[in-house]
Amino acid sequence: MRAAKDYIVFSLDVPSLKEAEQYVALLSEYVGMFKVGLELFISSGPEIIKIIKKLGTAKIFLDLKLHDIPVTVSRAMASIADLGVDFATVHCGENKEMLEAAVAGSRGKVSVVGVTVLTSVSGEDIDAAGFCPEFSSNISLLVMKRAQMAMEAGCIGVVCSGLEVKMIKENFGEGFVALTPGIRPFWEGMNKDDQQRITTPAQAIENGSDYLIIGRPIRDAKNPKEAAIHIAEDIEEALHSLSNPKAE
Numbered sequence: 001m002r003a004a005k006d007y008i009v010f011s012l013d014v015p016s017l018k019e020a021e022q023y024v025a026l027l028s029e030y031v032g033m034f035k036v037g038l039e040l041f042i043s044s045g046p047e048i049i050k051i052i053k054k055l056g057t058a059k060i061f062l063d064l065k066l067h068d069i070p071v072t073v074s075r076a077m078a079s080i081a082d083l084g085v086d087f088a089t090v091h092c093g094e095n096k097e098m099l100e101a102a103v104a105g106s107r108g109k110v111s112v113v114g115v116t117v118l119t120s121v122s123g124e125d126i127d128a129a130g131f132c133p134e135f136s137s138n139i140s141l142l143v144m145k146r147a148q149m150a151m152e153a154g155c156i157g158v159v160c161s162g163l164e165v166k167m168i169k170e171n172f173g174e175g176f177v178a179l180t181p182g183i184r185p186f187w188e189g190m191n192k193d194d195q196q197r198i199t200t201p202a203q204a205i206e207n208g209s210d211y212l213i214i215g216r217p218i219r220d221a222k223n224p225k226e227a228a229i230h231i232a233e234d235i236e237e238a239l240h241s242l243s244n245p246k247a248e
């Protein structure tokens with residue numbers, strides 16, 4: 001059975017290898033996975049992957065959000081697969097061929113996850129980007145359309161907001177993995193930063209999320225370790241209520 005901490009994916013959104021290493025050393029025992037994004041990977045390269053492996057057993061999520069012509073995406077994913085990470089992302093915003101290319105490039109060595117619609121994007125943004133009102137008035141429809149493409153292309157799941165997880169699971173099955181950013185713990189005062197479609201850790205778990213991607217609420221906390229522990233407690237409580245609905 002998974003422990004509550006295994007649901008936490010800490011986003012290593014820091015500019016240097018040195019800072020990243022400090023967070024990995026501090027949090028390895030308190031989170032289930034580290035997410036390496038563009039900022040850190042551009043500055044540190046694959047070295048950070050080695051460090052995470054050396055300092056613990058947490059999984060690794062390489063979030064480079066590939067978005068290019070299929071052959072380029074496939075070759076990039078093949079390089080990612082050789083790094084020995086667990087999950088890697090590709091954008092769903094183009095066509096199915098791009099997603100299929102990512103899956104082909106992974107050669108079964110890394111789980112490919114589709115990014116549906118960024119959680120920082122609002123309906124107005126979708127409208128301004130030229131999408132028809134059907135999607136700008138209901139972002140969930142766009143998320144579902146892109147998730148469908150991801151599933152058909154062979155992705156193991158998608159990144160989506162905690163608000164969309166229920167629908168994803170209902171339509172694509174429990175086994176289709178949902179990773180949810182835009183997590184804002186209630187005790188954090190729900191500071192949204194640039195996120196638009198947010199949920200608390202408990203809401204995301206109740207909706208069926210498999211992994212909670214959390215950056216600033218842990219990184220910028222006075223005590224990041226305590227913040228991770230506190231979030232794991234919230235997750236534990238939500239998991240407990242899910243398995244004991246009558247206790248509510």
Ligand code: C5P
Pocket residue numbers: 011013037115116117118119120159160181182183193195213214215216217
């Ligand atoms: O600091 P915060 O908790 O908002 O960080 C969220 C993380 O999740 C960031 O690293 C961001 O790149 C990532 N992410 C996101 N929305 C997506 C996909 C990934 O916020 N749709």
